[in-house]
């Protein structure tokens with residue numbers, strides 16, 4: 001899936017979060033976005049998914065200007081074509097691991113137990129499907145969030161610090177699962193990270209600052 005952002009600007013009151021952000025992500029491309037804390041990385045990622053609003057510029061997914069869609073149209077597009085790994089995982093505490101992962105399929109009316117089982121294996125969570133989130137480690141939770149973001153095979157995966165707070169070995173495993181699963185289905189990946197090791201795996205690294213975004 002292609003993503004095109006042109007001259008995007010966002011502010012809260014008088015304070016600009018970012019301005020003049022333009023970038024292109026080609027189908028199947030893996031782009032990492034780095035930048036200091038508070039510079040607007042999570043906000044930008046939310047705009048890419050149409051989860052947040054902006055004040056100027058455009059966001060296009062596969063040529064569709066998502067700012068011109070109704071809320072319902074935008075939600076439907078997101079549900080079908082976008083996967084999102086949130087900085088704070090947002091797993092549902094009362095659903096077990098397998099149910100959390102299956103959620104996007106349920107919302108599309110496409111529940112597929114075999115696919116969920118295969119995904120559990122792919123991210124190294126074999127045998128943990130019946131556990132509740134509170135019974136998992138941080139790294140395991142992060143893999144649940146990744147599995148859930150990928151289960152419906154979205155064309156675009158947006159991942160916000162999916163390896164934050166992990167030891168280097170676990171972070172590498174989480175990144176392996178993320179990259180392998182994205183590449184397998186030719187999805188585009190935009191990764192926000194503070195980790196140089198994670199960013200180094202991207203096809204391209206972009207630096208976000210108050211001046212804009214640059215290679």
Ligand SMILES: Nc1ncnc2c1ncn2[C@@H]1O[C@H](COP(=O)(O)OP(=O)(O)OP(=O)(O)O)[C@@H](O)[C@H]1O
Nearest residue numbers: 012017035036037038039040041042043044087194
């Ligand atoms: N509702 C809000 N009102 C005012 N300012 C806000 C609001 N939400 C976020 N901000 C500000 O917008 C800026 C961008 O926040 P954002 O979460 O996108 O940063 P970030 O680059 O993801 O940081 P981090 O690396 O710490 O996750 C921050 O300076 C934050 O204080």
Ligand SMILES: [Mg+2]
Nearest residue numbers: 041042043087
């Ligand atoms: Mg953030």
